[in-house]
Amino acid sequence: QLVESGGGVVQPGGSLRLSCVVSGFDFTNYAMHWVRQAPGKGPEWVAIISKDGRSKHYADSVKGRFTISRDNSKNTVTLQTNSLRVEDTAMYFCAKDQGTTYFQTWGQGTLVAVSS
Amino acid sequence: EVVLTQSPATLSLSPGERATLSCRASQSVDYYLAWYQQKPGQAPRLLIYDASNRAPGIPARFSGSGSETDFTLTISSLEPEDFAVYYCQQRTDWLYTFGQGTNVEIK
16 A cells, blocks of 8 residues: 655745655555656656665656655655646556556555746 | 658457557567557557567467567457557667557447
8 A cells, every 4th residue: 555645735936855655565665656646647757766775766757856765664755846836746656567568556646836 | 760650540349359569670670579558548568579579468369470570469369458549669770769659449
């Protein structure tokens, strides 16, 4: 099970810290992703973090503004979102990795709305 | 970046009919392609990975085929719960992309 939290309404330029708490599998054995989906659009991958947290990769659209991290002692993966833009408005899902290629299991998402 | 183009955008069919969905990649992705199903208000669900392998718990009526740049998802006989949006997805280098989706709707 993956449960996201931390979404909300924020003004352009603002920040939010999204969290995903995981249960039901050995968190330390899996890379984790954040994927977002704007209203009425298809999913868009945001970031991945390796099992040990040492390796991270980002979509070009968020590079330099978003930071992914994890705490293996708390089974939690976090997405720090800074300098938010209107176009960052979306449902943000965390997802369990499969083979660093696919998204095996998804949470239900947390909604981020960026508006003035 | 690899662009995935899905067709058709909408497929109108009746329960019991066969659905054939297409996904074309702008360059070869070998067989590293997945299909997801998404229902309104829900997260996507992994159906098929590595082009043709069903994820655990996915019914046998779902099958995937293809390689390189051309892929197909087939639903052999549509059940009422299969009417949804379907996305293909790939990873090349450290960039993951999705197609724009095919909406399978009840005719």
